[in-house]
Each structure stands twice: as C-alpha cells, then as structure tokens.
Amino acid sequence: MVSAEEGVSAADAPTIVELSSDDVLRARSEAVAQAGLGRKADHLLEVRNLSTHFFTPDGVVQAVDDVSFDVGYGETLGLVGESGCGKSVSALSIARLVPDPPGRIVSGSILFDGIDLLKLSPEDMRKLRGKEIGFIFQDPLTSLNPTLTIGYQIGEAIREHMGLSTKAARDRIVELLAKVGIPRPADRLNDYPFQFSGGMRQRVMIAIALSCDPKLILADEPTTALDVTIQAQILELIQRLSSEFGTAVLLITHDLGIAAGMCDRVNVMYAGRIVETGSVDTLFERPRMPYAWGLLDSLPRIDDVRGEKLRTIEGLPPLLISPPKACRFGPRCPYIRDVCREGEPELTARGSDGHMARCFATESDGWIA
C-alpha cells in the first residue's frame, strides 16, 4: 500500500523508503536474536515461590500461593485454569500491578532478565513497564481511553520510554498500526476508539503492547471478549509478531484449545497453585493430574453424541481463605484416597522432559497408572 510517508519521502530520500518495512523488521529480529545471545539469565522470567495475598475484611485470600515457573527467551508459556485460580493475579504480580490495598505480594522473587522486579523502586518499575514488559488486557473495549486518539495512546509508551522526536514517534506509530493489520494506518491516527471495532481495538492494544519492543508480553485472556472468528485472527497476530520480534509471551487463558495452538509449554493452575506443568505435547497427550483430565474432558468434541450433556467437573474450587492442608482438588476428584486428605502433594516430575504434576495418584507408587 502506498502511504503518504513513503510517497513523500521517496522524493527526499529514496533509500529510507527501501528500508521502511521488511528490512527494518529483519534487522530488528536480528537485534532481538543478538539480545538473546547476551542473556543475563537462563530464563527471561524466573518466578520463584511467588505468593500474592489479598487482605479482605473476611480474611486473607491466598490468590497466588507459592507459585514458581520460568518463561524462556522467546517462549510462549500458557497459564490455564478456571476463573479465580490465580492466573490473572500471577500476571499482575509480575507487572507489579496488583491493586494495593487490598492485594500484596507477600513473598517470592520475580527475576526478569536477571533483575529482581520485587526489589525495584516503584519509579524503576514504572520505567520497565511498557518498555520491557507489555500487557494485553482482556477487554479492548474498556482498555482504551475513549477521550484520546488511537495515535496518542499508542505513542504514550513510545514517548514515555524511547524519547523519540514527534516525527519519529509518529512514523513508528504508523508502522506499528500497519504491522498489526490496521488498514490505512496513517489516516487512522487521529481516530478515537469508538471508531474501531472490537477486533481492531484489540489490534491497537497489541500495537501498544509491542510499541517499545518488549522482551515479554503478558496477555491476559486477550481473546475472551472477542467473537470466535476474530479470536483466531488476533491469536495468529500475537503468534506471528512475537516470533518476528522474538518476544516471549505469557498467555493466560481458560481455553485449552488456544493454549494447545499457541504455547510451547503450559502451566495448569488450580486454587492459587500450579498443579501441572509440561510441554504442550506431553501435557495434552498424557495429563498426570485429574484436574487437567477434567479440563480436557470438558471440552466439547466433534464426535460427541448429539443431545448429550456437556461434561463438567463437579463442585467448586475451594475458598482461598485458609485453604486446607490437603490436595486442593481432592473434594472434586473422583480418585481421591485418604492420603489426599492428609497432606498436600508436591509438584513432582513425571517423565524426563520437565513434565511435572501435583498428585499422589499419578506418582510412581500411585494408584493411577
């Protein structure tokens, strides 16, 4: 497409035009790869023993309880589980955006590219947000400010973190809009969010998240508010851009189909804890925790008998105020035995490729093969 920038600058400096799209991208991908070579840690993100609690009048809600996981450079990690299991709070904790009060990160460490985020000053953390860590929220309809233009909102992080000139910032905004697939980007800079459809707004949100070339994107249910056809486009876009830019993604979703299609590895969360983790292939092939079975089993299948009820997991997750010292899934588990009521299982290895599960029944001496 012929945009004004290219048309006009062609007269001034044709060489710049030559570089404008794919070459710049390639250069950036190489730069990201270079940055990857100078890794400061084994993993981009190392979350260790993270606990985030909410101090409410009814008691302390242990929304995230002793959670540890890694996200490798350029890797896409899925965080799946039902509502209220601590997925979003984990992401908010990483960005240190947990609303305080009532929430607080009570213990643990979050190493991001070798830096402990929990030890940063609020000001240093602010400088990191948007620049190194992008965030895509669930609902693009409410995540954009209705009174500011799209161009302003995409430029916000760029101005805040990159110190570009007005013109350079504008060029970058147009480039980003083009990259996320907004037609005629130069014309739409001065449009307001209400002039965009839901899917287009989520594209804008992705442009904002990518605006400063972050190393990590936290995507909190990025497609939940969108209809199915748009979902596919948005997911494809996130996948394409993250591999293009070499960005790692922490994808939060309750949709196992999305996790299977997008992620390299998946963490299953339940009641504030990680209950199973592994590569997509092994976890979906051979889940080692009844909760993960339940999740997989509750997906409607194309060969289901018509008229048959959809399968569910009976019961509700436990309240996270003073959770029991037992398997948290126990009350809903069809395979429960006394040992599950007497203590909580640890996250232990199942096989050699990093597949781990938190279940007595599937351990080597367990009662499920």
Place this chain on the structure above:
Amino acid sequence: MATNTTVVPAGLAKPKAAAGPWREAFGRLVRNKLAVVGLVLVLLLLFCGIFGPIIAPWPYQQQDLQAIFANGNRPLPPFSPNHILGTDALGRDLLSRLLDGARISVTVAFVVQFVIIFIGVPVGAFSGWFGGRTDNFMMRLTDVFYAFPDLLFIILLSVAFRETAFGQALDGLLLVFVAIGLVGWVTVARLTRGQMLALKETEFVEAAKAIGVSDRKIVTHHLLPNGMGPIIVAVTLGVPVAILAEATLAYIGIGVQPPRASWGSLIADGQKYIRSEPHLVLFPAIFIALALIGFTFLGDGLRDALDPKLKGKQ
C-alpha cells in the same frame, strides 16, 4: 511539513475528519433547542459584558440633569427620547447602567468559576487519586468549608480585607468574587473526587499503568478529560448561582460601590420608586432572570450533551 498530507490510494476515499467525543457532544448540544436558547443568551451577556461601555448610549455615571428637571425631578420613564429604558432618579441612563452591570455579572461568572475550578479540581483530583488517609483528611476539610454559613463568611471576608490592596482591586469586586468562590469550590471538589474514584478503577487506567505512564500523566491525560463532562456542567450551572450571590450581596450593599452599578444594587436603588417607576426594578430583574435562564439552559443542555446516557430520563 509535507508529511502530514495524505496521499490516498485511488479508490479509497479519505474518511471525514475524525469527530472526537467533544465534537460529538457539541453536535448534540446544538441540536437541543433550549440549550441553543441558553447559549444565545449567554453569548449576548458576554457581548454586553465585553462591549457594554462601547455600545452604551451614555457613560453609566453621567447624569442627564436637564431631562429629569424637565420631568419634574422624577426618573424618566422607558421610551423617553435619548433614554430608551428611562433614567434613574439622578438622571443616569438605565440601559447604560444595566450594560455596566452586565460587565460585573460576566466578571462574576468568570472569576468565581475560575476560583472554584482552581481550588476544587486539584483538591478533588488529589483526594480521589491518592485515596485512603489523604482522601479522608481532604474531605473533612471540605466538609468544614461546606458547613460554614456562606453569606456570613463572605461578609466577614469583605469586611476584614476591605482596606487592603486586594480589597480595593476591581472597585472592591475582586474580594467579593474570591469570597463567593471560596464558599463554592466544595461542590466541584466533591464531584471531581467522585469522578476520580470511579475512573481510577477503569481498565484504561490500568492499561496506562501497564505501559508505565506516570501518575501525574494518568491524572491529567486520562482521568481528568474523562471526568470533565460533569465538572463542566457543574461549573456552568454554578455561574447563575454566583451571579445571584453577587446580586444579593450588592442588594444588601456589599461589593460594588456607587457610582458603579450591579444589577443587584440597581434593584436596591430602584425599589424606593417601585410604585411610581416600576421599570427601575423591572429591567434589572429581567436582566438577572435572562442571565440565569441562559446559564441554566446551557448547563442542562451540556449535561445532556456530555452524558447521553442520562438523556431520556427527564
């Protein structure tokens, strides 16, 4: 710079210039007949306030002694030659004095609302953004101001500062205006705080935090513009209150000093002749009423225009 011009590929028409939420609100405003009436009245008042002395047939303090002498030392009635609205007992042209009064009312409208915005919005924004103990402290402070008897406070202030340079500024009017503003900011502060509290929980604020926008910018660029609608409405609807307060004060002799004329003091002067020369009271009263109606209609129209959700609830 040529970079802003847009070459549109053939076949793709450039869409109409982007209509922002503000422009859209203005569109709704001008479609509302009452609001347009209000807007016209307000513009008329502004015009009189700014160009009053130029369009006035006489200087407001000049006495036409011959004319009243010819009338048996009585105020001239309306539609007299040279004095379309008549004169007061001293032979001063009533229309010219009303136009000077318009100037005072316009000044009231602006100075008072400026004081109110200048104090109310920052207090409310600060309070609402920080919340917690700061909020509590600030709100108790505004409660104190709210509980204070307005008129007493204004009279006290104008007496206390009458002799200072501040008290003398603008013929002693500035003091009165500031005093009216000082008792009026509480409403705007509370409103701003409420807006802040509601808006700071919105997702776009969280999204702004997530890209590292500083607190100050979040308040000034994200919260205030979104909360501006009700504040604009409150300020517009506060104008008639301020005009009325000034007229009331002038009526009891506080504020404007002779020979200047506020609409309130014109009524006070005219009431001596209310039986024989009712126009001396009637015309200032009509001017006050029109000004109040104008701002009230405009304020109501703005409310409908800025918050379309409320519409249809009347």
